[in-house]
Amino acid sequence: xxxxxxxxxxxxxxxxxxxxxxxxxxxxxxxxxxxxxxxxxxxxxxxxxxxxxxxxxxxxxxxxxxxxxxxxxxxxxxxxxxxxxxxxxxxxxxxxxxxxxxxxxxxxxxxxxxxxxxxxxxxxxxxxxxxxxxxxxxxxxxxxxxxxxxxxxxxxxxxxxxxxxxxxxxxxxxxxxxxxxxxxxxxxxxxxxxxxxxxxxxxxxxxxxxxxxxxxxxxxxxxxxxxxxxxxxxxxxxxxxxxxxxxxxxxxxxxxxxxxxxxxxxxxxxxxxxxxxxxxxxxxxxxxxxxxxxxxxxxxx
Amino acid sequence: xxxxxxxxxxxxxxxxxxxxxxxxxxxxxxxxxxxxxxxxxxxxxxxxxxxxxxxxxxxxxxxxxxxxxxxxxxxxxxxxxxxxxxxxxxxxxxxxxxxxxxxxxxxxxxxxxxxxxxxxxxxxxxxxxxxxxxxxxxxxxxxxxxxxxxxxxxxxxxxxxxxxxxxxxxxxxxxxxxxxxxxxxxxxxxxxxxxxxxxxxxxxxxxxxxxxxxxxxxxxxxxxxxxxxxxxxxxxxxxxxxxxxxxxxxxxxxxxxxxxxxxxxxxxxxxxxxxxxxxxxxxxxxxxxxxxxxxxxxxxxxxxxxxxxxxxxxxxxxxxxxxxxxxxxx
Ligand SMILES: Nc1ncnc2c1ncn2[C@@H]1O[C@H](COP(=O)(O)OP(=O)(O)OP(=O)(O)O)[C@@H](O)[C@H]1O
Ligand SMILES: [Mg+2]
Numbered sequence: 001x002x003x004x005x006x007x008x009x010x011x012x013x014x015x016x017x018x019x020x021x022x023x024x025x026x027x028x029x030x031x032x033x034x035x036x037x038x039x040x041x042x043x044x045x046x047x048x049x050x051x052x053x054x055x056x057x058x059x060x061x062x063x064x065x066x067x068x069x070x071x072x073x074x075x076x077x078x079x080x081x082x083x084x085x086x087x088x089x090x091x092x093x094x095x096x097x098x099x100x101x102x103x104x105x106x107x108x109x110x111x112x113x114x115x116x117x118x119x120x121x122x123x124x125x126x127x128x129x130x131x132x133x134x135x136x137x138x139x140x141x142x143x144x145x146x147x148x149x150x151x152x153x154x155x156x157x158x159x160x161x162x163x164x165x166x167x168x169x170x171x172x173x174x175x176x177x178x179x180x181x182x183x184x185x186x187x188x189x190x191x192x193x194x195x196x197x198x199x200x201x202x203x204x205x206x207x208x209x210x211x212x213x214x215x216x217x218x219x220x221x222x223x224x225x226x227x228x229x230x231x232x233x234x235x236x237x238x239x240x241x242x243x244x245x246x247x248x249x250x251x252x253x254x255x256x257x258x259x260x261x262x263x264x265x266x267x268x269x270x271x272x273x274x275x276x277x278x279x280x281x282x283x284x285x286x287x288x289x290x291x292x293x294x295x296x297x298x299x300x301x
Numbered sequence: 302x303x304x305x306x307x308x309x310x311x312x313x314x315x316x317x318x319x320x321x322x323x324x325x326x327x328x329x330x331x332x333x334x335x336x337x338x339x340x341x342x343x344x345x346x347x348x349x350x351x352x353x354x355x356x357x358x359x360x361x362x363x364x365x366x367x368x369x370x371x372x373x374x375x376x377x378x379x380x381x382x383x384x385x386x387x388x389x390x391x392x393x394x395x396x397x398x399x400x401x402x403x404x405x406x407x408x409x410x411x412x413x414x415x416x417x418x419x420x421x422x423x424x425x426x427x428x429x430x431x432x433x434x435x436x437x438x439x440x441x442x443x444x445x446x447x448x449x450x451x452x453x454x455x456x457x458x459x460x461x462x463x464x465x466x467x468x469x470x471x472x473x474x475x476x477x478x479x480x481x482x483x484x485x486x487x488x489x490x491x492x493x494x495x496x497x498x499x500x501x502x503x504x505x506x507x508x509x510x511x512x513x514x515x516x517x518x519x520x521x522x523x524x525x526x527x528x529x530x531x532x533x534x535x536x537x538x539x540x541x542x543x544x545x546x547x548x549x550x551x552x553x554x555x556x557x558x559x560x561x562x563x564x565x566x567x568x569x570x571x572x573x574x575x576x577x578x579x580x581x582x583x584x585x586x587x588x589x590x591x592x593x594x595x596x597x598x599x600x601x602x603x604x605x606x607x608x609x610x611x612x613x614x615x616x617x618x619x620x621x622x623x624x625x626x627x628x629x630x631x
Contacts (some may be wrong), residue, residue, distance in 0.1 A: 129480030170628030
């Protein structure tokens, strides 16, 4: 858990809609209704550039819908939002992606009948061979294709998928597909990556290295990451800032420590999950209890 | 029974005009359905436009054959745009509905009395193929080898037709190994994934619809010059479904799938027809049970049965990869 008082957002007040020093994504008055249900109703939200922001909230809170709306996959009923200073509200999804805001999907979208490496190569943007006429002249795109392939291979290694490069993506396991989708999104070299539950279904042994990758995105590649996650340990571990959603609204935001101590959040969300990490005092108390039990049992033997 | 005659006919069917026409129609569908996942049920419309594009330009407007070919290509492009603009942003099933309706509507339009001056109504047109055969560079007379003995003009038609098939195949091969083809395949697999990676899905679908439509229209051109006539009722929806059959028979998303599928389709049709006719003629099948006039229908029933068996024992087609089918079930 990051120590209180450190980090670029240490001085930012932990309240919903608070302004950030250098926001890459600014959302204003965005609503999305399904019939009578207000799935997203965000008054104001800023995402700080170069940091990892976690978006948490109970099932059905509107996290995925929020992702869909800001990335152009779903239309908003109202609202404006800017990415990197440009208004992107109402923009087609592929244009948003080209600007550098790339998302992954909660339900993974591996391109089943393409090989893993082809999946990866698809992710690169600005490919000369993707034009109809230039496609017919391989000399125009061969060199670029080789560069893309080299980059794809090194990413696959990082995501422990190197040995699967020639396999159909459809033959990967659920967790491997998650990894592939994330790696594929990175092929686009996005300034902002939006990951919808990237760790869901991934083997815990791999989760740790995946978390390291996400941290590396921030620390080495200076990308901004927004991710949806239900596992609070993961949230506390890697995020610089946490945004809490419930019933479509942002009910709290702040540093992980501030959120962990926020009573509204505990009531709305954490309380129902019981997976908030124990404070140090609590941990010691629990350990003492366990030790006492063990001591008793060994004495009675 | 004259087995020799049956086998000769069967061999001829493998390279005959119908194999060319359906190979081109199926190559087009392979681009649409096999590579992009577009459900075009109106390929017959593209084939019809291909035939009429040349026929009307040459016969009605008195223009050259080259302008006719240009009109064939242009009309397919326009038809693709008309079909694609309203539907390609919607779910795939909309394209299926619109294309099947449009191709039938087009056929009715072509045979309508109102357009009779241009199209010849239900009798069609026939005075346009002269230019095609007047540029035939092959020596005159009748020649060939084995069962393949044709007139000079037929050899010319077969040469042009199979050249078009080879060129279309080469084009599809070159495109599908390129990054452009990769985008098409990604759209077939999941268009939202393609979108999330910055690909303009609508634009690619449109390109695919145009390309496959133009290739199908070339099939119509071959049909028109080979039969030296166009008639609207030769361009019913059966063309679309036979072309799909050929494609699936050969294997979708395989370069040679549609070509080999179309050849095989007509081989099987010709063989069953030959056997049935001989069997009836020699009283092997009693004429009280089936007459020669029923052979036309019965052969398609048998082909249907054959297809059902194929789907059970080799669902991936001849060139397909069974592993790919297994992926769909996951
Ligand atoms: N296409 C849709 N049509 C109707 N209702 C929808 C649609 N998509 C989402 N909803 C509703 O909007 C609400 C928010 O759903 P959303 O998927 O955004 O939640 P979430 O926070 O991502 O939940 P989870 O943690 O379970 O993924 C839910 O009540 C859901 O039923
Ligand atoms: Mg969700």
